[in-house]
Amino acid sequence: MDHTAIRWATVDAAISQGAEAAFSFLERLVATPSTVGRELAAQRLVADELHGLGFEVSELSVPAQTAAHSPGGVAALSYAGRPDILGRINPGRSPSLLLNGHIDVVPADAGMWTSDPFRPVRAGGWLAGRGAGDMKGGFAMALLATSALRRAAPEALSGELSFLSVIEEECTGNGTLAACQAGVLADAVVLPEPTDLGLMLGGVGVVWAEIEITGRPAHAEAADRAVNPVHHVPAILRALAGLEDELNKPGADPPFSLLARPYNVNVGTITAGDWPSSVPARATLGVRAGYPRDLTPDEALARIRAAVLAAAAGDPWLADHPPVIRPTGFRAEGYLIDDDHPLVSALAAAHVAAHGGVMPRRFVLGSTTDARYYLNQFGVPAVAYGPRARNIHAIDEAVELASIVSGARTMARFIAGFFASGGGPHD
Numbered sequence: 001m002d003h004t005a006i007r008w009a010t011v012d013a014a015i016s017q018g019a020e021a022a023f024s025f026l027e028r029l030v031a032t033p034s035t036v037g038r039e040l041a042a043q044r045l046v047a048d049e050l051h052g053l054g055f056e057v058s059e060l061s062v063p064a065q066t067a068a069h070s071p072g073g074v075a076a077l078s079y080a081g082r083p084d085i086l087g088r089i090n091p092g093r094s095p096s097l098l099l100n101g102h103i104d105v106v107p108a109d110a111g112m113w114t115s116d117p118f119r120p121v122r123a124g125g126w127l128a129g130r131g132a133g134d135m136k137g138g139f140a141m142a143l144l145a146t147s148a149l150r151r152a153a154p155e156a157l158s159g160e161l162s163f164l165s166v167i168e169e170e171c172t173g174n175g176t177l178a179a180c181q182a183g184v185l186a187d188a189v190v191l192p193e194p195t196d197l198g199l200m201l202g203g204v205g206v207v208w209a210e211i212e213i214t215g216r217p218a219h220a221e222a223a224d225r226a227v228n229p230v231h232h233v234p235a236i237l238r239a240l241a242g243l244e245d246e247l248n249k250p251g252a253d254p255p256f257s258l259l260a261r262p263y264n265v266n267v268g269t270i271t272a273g274d275w276p277s278s279v280p281a282r283a284t285l286g287v288r289a290g291y292p293r294d295l296t297p298d299e300a301l302a303r304i305r306a307a308v309l310a311a312a313a314g315d316p317w318l319a320d321h322p323p324v325i326r327p328t329g330f331r332a333e334g335y336l337i338d339d340d341h342p343l344v345s346a347l348a349a350a351h352v353a354a355h356g357g358v359m360p361r362r363f364v365l366g367s368t369t370d371a372r373y374y375l376n377q378f379g380v381p382a383v384a385y386g387p388r389a390r391n392i393h394a395i396d397e398a399v400e401l402a403s404i405v406s407g408a409r410t411m412a413r414f415i416a417g418f419f420a421s422g423g424g425p426h427d
Contacts, residue, residue, distance in 0.1 A: 006153045006387025006416055008353075014148035015408045022144040022408075023127065023401060025049055029030050029136045030120040030129035034103050037077045039167045041105050043085045046139065046165045053147055054350070056085030062167065062178040070297040070331035071377065073172025074208075084175050085165040086184060089146075089157055095423025096160040097415065098186035099142045100176060100195075100370060100382075102169030105131035107390060112395050122234035138192030139165070141387050144404065145411035156416035159423070162186060169370050171208070171329045180378050187423040188343050188383035189374045190414070194389035194399065196209035197351065197407055198361035199344055201383060202255060202336030203368040204262050204290040208329035209298045211236060211308055217281040225388030227317055229283035230272050236285060236323065238262060239311035240265045243289070252292040255336055255364055262366040263290040265304075286328070290366050293334030301327055335372035336364065343381040347422075350414035351385075355406065360385075385410070 012168060025045075034042035047057045061083055067075035075110070085103075106128040107116035110294060115121050117130040142163065149156050166175030213236065215229035247263035256262040266288045273280030291300040305325045312318035336345060339362050351360040374382035388403035 004286050008155060008413070011148050011152045011412050012409055013154065014152040015144060015405060015412065018144055018147050018151075019401075019405050022140040022147075022404065025143070026127060026132065026136055026140040026399075026404075027120040029139065030127070030132050032116055033118045034105055034131065035107050036104055036171055038170060039082055039103050043083065043165060046103065047087075049096055049143060050085070050087030050163055050203055053087075054150060055089055057085065057087045058090060059083040060086055060179055060182055060184065062174055066174045066178045066181070067172065071333050071373070072174050073168070073330050073332070074328050075172060075174060076328070079198065081225065084167060084179050085266070086179070087163045089161045091308055093158070093160045094419060095328045095417050095419060096162070096186035097164055097423075098162045098164060098184070098189045099301055100164045100169070100189055100191045101139050101142065102175065102370065103165045104167050104170050105134065105136075106170055106393050109395070114396050117397075122401070125402055126398040126400055127410050128396055130397055132134075133194045133397050134392040135193050137389060137404055138194065138386040139408040141404045142192045142411055144236045144408040145415060148408065149412050149415060152388055153416065155417060159419040160186070163414065166370065173330070173332060179372050180373050185374075185378055187380070188372065188418065189380055190347070190411075191369055191371055191382065191384040192386035192407070192411070193369055194387045194392060195384050195386050197355075197385070197410070199347055199367060199383055199385055200362055200369070201339055201344065201362055202364040203334060203372065204256060204291060204366050205255040205295060205297065205300055205334035206330045206368045207289050207291065207297050207304070207327065208331040209287045209289070209301060210284040210305050210326045210328045210341045211287060212324045212326070213318070215279065215281060215283070215299070220277040220279060223279050226279040228279050230280065232315060233270065233283055233285065235311050235315055235318065239307045240287065240304075243307040247303075253294065253334070256292070256366070259364070259366055263292065264366060265289045269395045289332070291334070292308055293336065296301050297333060301325070312355035323387065330368070332368045333372055333376050335368075335375045337371075337375055337381060337383055341381055344383055345418060347383060347385055347410070347414050349418060351410045353413050354409035390422065
């Protein structure tokens, strides 16, 4: 059908009428913790919602071999009982469009939040709770758009529309990779990540590593004759800071040169010991390193290893007891879609139509999304577009409710236009 024949005022009214139901779904989703290893209850909520919207719903397992080598991430847990959820409308029809969202959220330090991080709270036009912004608000936005089209313009959904809810986007990406390897692909992919209603076109490479420093344990009474590995942590921190400076030298990757510091090397965890009156046997640092697209994950890990071992060589204890560096989690490649790609242009046009002629921002970030697999391994165009969020991965994370509604208006226009154009560019 000609998507210009759709009465968009009617669709927009359906979006407004369905907004409260979408917010309620989001509240239930936020109230169901889905940190890594605990995703199943939230996935069942998503499956029920998809079924209610007319999707054919199925579960997809994540095979253990997905984590065997890069670009798959190093798995920390078994994948038994932790499926992806796939919903499909008009399976097998052409063109095909896939919406990809991740159900997993990062942990929350409840003692530092204003309220329980898994008790959604609405205030001032925002809904707060862990995962509300990253990225359960995107689920609400995408499904609100789909619901409105089914009610107000069902003829617009003429091709295959799929919604994929994946696990482990926050640590490995293996949920999406497994689905891709199982053939869950499409002519184009949109990820409703929190982009402030802009178009996120690319991300840096990201690897995780664990750095273990061993010491000589003892009772605290003998600490002066023992070797406390914690005392050697500053040398490793200095080495990682130096590596970050090297990675961020100007001109490393021009599309990312507008970012002040695209390649952050972050020490996210430090653990040591089990008793105040004991000298610990080891100290372990959990590291996340961003890196330019011209490096592979293995090369990035090698850069970490070289920096740490070079620092260790200058320390008498570490020279004889070198730290052990192990890959953990992400082995993610950097990625980028051209800013004039037809998918980007189509989404931008839909945003302009839904927002009174305002052009959305196009940008890249010093982070990653599962879009990398579609672009790098499977040759499928993919871009992120989603609602406005604040404090993601931080205290009092929240999503702006109005942006879920306005983003749904964009998504409805994009979906209709995508199918009307046969999956190609459209006005």
